[in-house]
Structures are given as structure tokens and as C-alpha cells.
Amino acid sequence: MERYIYLILLPLGGAFIIAALNAAVKSRDTRDITSDIIANLITLAMAGIALTSFGINGSYSVGGWPVPLGINIAADGFSILMLATVNTIAFCATLYSINYMDQYTSKSHYYSLFLLMLTGMNGVLLSGDLFNLFVFIEIASISSYALVGFGTEAEELEASFKYMVMGGIASTFILLAVAILYSSFGVLNMANISQAISVSSQTPLLKFSLFLFIAAFSIKAAIIPFHAWLPDAHPAAPAPVSAMLSGVLIKTLGIYAMTRIIMNIFAADVSILAPLGIISIMLGVLLALGQTDMKRLFAYHSVSQVGYIILGISLGTPLGILGGLFHLVNHSIFKSLLFLNSGAVAYRLGTRELNEMGGLNKVMPITGGTSFIASLSIAGMPPFNGFFSKLIIILACVQSGHPGFALWAVAGSILTLSSFMKVQKFAFFGKLAEKHKQIKEAPLMMSISVVILAVLCIATSLLVLPKVKNIVLQPAVDAVLSGAGYAKIIR
Amino acid sequence: MIYVMCLALFVVGLYGICCKKNLIKIILGFIIMDYAVNLFIILIGYRKNGIAPILDKTMDVNKFALSSVDPMPQAIVLTAIVIGLAVTALMVAVCVRIYERYGTFDITKIRKLKG
Secondary structure, X not given: OHHHHHHHHHHHHHHHHHHHHHHHOOOHHHHHHHHHHHHHHHHHHHHHHHHOOOOOOEEEEHHHOOOOOOOEEEEOHHHHHHHHHHHHHHHHHHHHHHHHHHHOOOHHHHHHHHHHHHHHHHHHHHEOEHHHHHHXXXXXXXXXXXXXXXXXXXXXXXXXXXXXHHHHHHHHHHHHHHHHHHHHHOOXXXXXXXXXXXXXXXXXXXXXXXXXXXXXXXXXXOOOOOOOOHHHHHHHOOHHHHHHHHHHHHHXXXXXXXXXXXXXXXXXXXXXXXXXXXXXXXXXXXXXHOOOEHHHHHHHHHHHHHHHHHHHHHHOOHHHHHHHXXXXXXXXXXXXXXXXXXXXXXXHHOOOEHHHOOOHHHHOXXXXXXXXXXXXXXXXXXXXXXXXXXXXXXXXXXXXXXXHHHHHHHHHHHHHHHHHHHHHHHHHOOOOOHHHOOOOOOOHHHHHHHHHHHHHHHHHHHHHOHHHHHHHOHHHHHHHHOHHHHHHHOO | OHHHHHHHHHHHHHHHHHHOOEHHHHHHHHHHHHHHHHHHHHHHHOOOXXXXXXXXXXXXXXXXXXXXXXXXXHHHXXXXXXXXXXXXXXHHHHHHHHHHHHOOOEOOOOOOOOO
């Protein structure tokens, strides 16, 4: 199980090495190139470790102290699936940053914050201890607050402050809930708490802490009505950071942590989340329809697509959870791709307003082509990955006796399609403006990174094949469904 | 009783964040809320007339366990204070930069985003 500890140690070490280099090396060019190389090697290594870990479950006690005295890290199917997603997207985002972040000063600060955010996310996925979960959530959140305000323009600072206040309230709620659980059971280990809860009665105090957890993680996952920070924060960040925030951060800190705590620790009924999911799907997509800022539109779609994931998981049936987790993986791929594309457009045009674009397919064929693939995926067109996951969620709704939910999910999907038709029509098809004739394709590394993600958009639809599904998705579904059985992987 | 006061402190902080118009007052509200939780964690481990949780060779382990305070919340609260410090420092830093850009701390005037 020692391999998992590297997923936390590598980025943490890298972050401090890059920060130290920043102080030691005088020349800015050398500093930028070395930090590029270090960050990319680290994320590549981590993606390698995470992608070869399927099926390796187990736990590891840090420092050799046995549970419940020591801190342990634990990996089951659910965490492994999330680790693979997070680290793959992180690698694409750092590859993209090589060219993109040239517009900003202090690239090395950016990489150190980025790697710290990655440390936090991997830590959240691996932590087997409630207080450590909180610490890692804070590491990831604090670095993401700083990254949102990285440009230090007026709007970015405002968005960052708003995000910070909302995120700070959520974190305080989590800490309070953890404290309440500690006061009830006297242990912090998730497995031990899960065993203790399964034999104890549901006191009001436990219900209160469950309520605090749900509220806090709903803020982190930006489920409507807790979404107010997301449409400001995600567009304000630099494009690779938006890709990370929308693609994986809201899922790791929000959905993963919420599912883990509700299903595995409290083993509680999650059906209360289904209406929230439906409201998120519909309101998110309706708000997105009215936007003309490209990144803001994508950000509202994140709210809407997170609604699908929540809807799938809250059904509680094996098929529903399968659909939810499958959509989680798919959404992180195509939404990062869309944000990276919007970054490429902004890099060349200097604007994110859809009204000022048009005909970009003629001058930026790679960006145009990949964003077309991503748009079809998010809208749920076969044979792309989004189609299969939405289909599974809709089937699961019908199968579990909620045809009404299925209807809303279909309606949301149609509205998504129409809103992405708008993006495609305004930005990539139509007439090319005279002043944009001289525009070139996005730089090499940015193009490579979006092509990798576009290939993944098609490749992940293979996950529906039973053979692949049994290796990748099924262990995750089993882990979520096992409820309090989570405790068994701790030795 | 003391738990109720702790909760009251928490609510005061939440009120500050939700209802105040000044950025600095929002930050103060956040700090109050954070410290209410820290106080709560310390109270969990508190024991009246308890001794410091340091085991001496001359002490009996069972008697020690009955009379010492719980060291775990103290360890937790140290970490929580450091995290709170980091968040507060970042908030104040962003707040200073916002003042440079907008020339005001009033959130009703800082509205370039539609939200």
C-alpha cells in the first residue's frame, strides 16, 4: 500500500522544491523552465501511479502507529477511481500550463500552489481519518482560493473573496461536525466511527452533525441553492485552474467526501438529495442559456452536470450509483476540455465574449474540433461518453420507480444541447471577423493536452463494456454500496 | 451552559458574515465563528480539576486515565488554529488588494460580478 503515500508526498515535496527554487534562482527564464519540468514530471508520475492502481485495495498506517491511535490512509475502489481521474486531469492541466501561464508573472508560484491543491485532493481521497480529511480539504481549498485570485484583477479578487467566505463557512461546519462526532465516540478514525454508528442509536446530536456535513459539502460541491460562488470563481481563475476546479475539485471536496461520509460512515438514506439534484440540473442549465461569457456559461453547466451526478448517487440503487460515478468521470474529462478550449480562445483572441467570436474553426481547427467533441459529449450525443452515463442515470431513475426524475433529466439534457449549439454557432462556426484573420492555432503543448482529453472523451465510452466496467467502475460502485462495510479494509 | 454560550458565539460569527456590509467586519465574523468551534473542541476534552496529560513513571496508568484531560482535542485545536490563521491571513491579503482596486470596503459597492 506504500504506493499511495507517494500520491501525497510527491506533489507536497514538489510544491516546496519549486517554492525554494523561486527564492534561489535569479533568472526568470531558468526559473520558469525548471518549474515547468519539475511540475510536469511529478504530475506525469502521479498519473502513472494512479492509473496502474486499479484493484489494489488496502490501508497503510502512517508512521507505523496502528489504528485507532495513528493516522491511516485507506484506498478502496471508490478512491482509486477518483485518484485516476484527478491525476489524469492534473497532468493535462500542467501540460497545458507550460504555454498558457506565460501570460502571467511568477509561474513558479502558480506551480507550487497547483501542486499543493493536488496534494490536498489526493489526501482527501486517501484519508481514512476524519480530522485528516478536514486538514486536506483545507489544504486544497486554501490553495484554490489563492489560485482563483491569481490574476489579481478587480473581478478575480472579488470572486476569490466570495469563494473564500463561502468555503470558510463550509470548512468551519465540517470542523464542528467532526468535533461533534469525536465527542460522541472518542475516535476520529472513519472505520471505527462507522462501526460505532452502526451499533448506536440515532441521537439528535448525530443527526445535527450529519446535517452540518451535508450543508458543508453541498457548498463545496456547489449544489443549488449553495452555488452562488461557483459562477464567479471558476471563470475568474486561469484556464487550467478552472479546468481543475470545475473538473475535479468540486467532485473531490464535494461529491466524494459527501458520498463517503453519508453512505459509508453514517450509512444514511440519501434520497433527500435527489430533489436538490433535479433543481441543480434545471436551474443550472437555464441560467447557462442566458450567458454570453464563454467561461461563465461553462461554469453554470458545471452546476447542472453536478446535479446529474448527485441525482444518480442519491437513487441509491447499484445502477444509479454506477451512472452517477460514470458521469463524474466523464464530466471531469469533457468539462476540463471545454475550459482548456475557452482558455486557448482567450489566449489568442484576448476575449471570452461569445458575441465577439465567430468562424474560429477556420483559424483554430484543433481547438474547434476538440470543443465540438466536448460539446457533443456534454450534451449526451452517441457515441461519446456523456451519452452512456446520462442514459444509465435515466434508466436507473425509471428502474427505481421515479419516472418523473427521468423526465427532468431528459429535459435538462435537451437544454444542455441547445446551449452548446449556441456556443458552437457563435464561437466556432459562422463568419470569421476581419480582425481575427491573422490568428494562429493554440501553441503546441496546449494543443497536445486538449487532444489527449478529446481522445479520452471517446475512449471512456468503452467503460460501458462489461469487461472494462468490472475492472474500473464496478469496484467503486461496490465500495459505495457496501455502506458500513467500509470498515473492513482497515486492518 | 457553557456549550450554549459556545453556540451563541458561533451564531454571532455567522450573523457577522451574513449581515455585515464591511469586508473587515465579515473577516471578524469569520474569526469569531472559527474560535467558537475551537472553544467547543477544547471543551470536549475538558475535565474539572483534571491534570495535564503527561504520563510520569511514578503514576499509575489507570488512575492517570481517570484524572487527566483528553490530549486529543488539544492536538486537534492546534492544527485548527493554524489553518484558521492561514485562511484569515489570505482573506486579509485579498481584502487589502480589493481596497487598492475599488477604494472601498463596502460590499454593496464591490459589484463587478453578477453572481
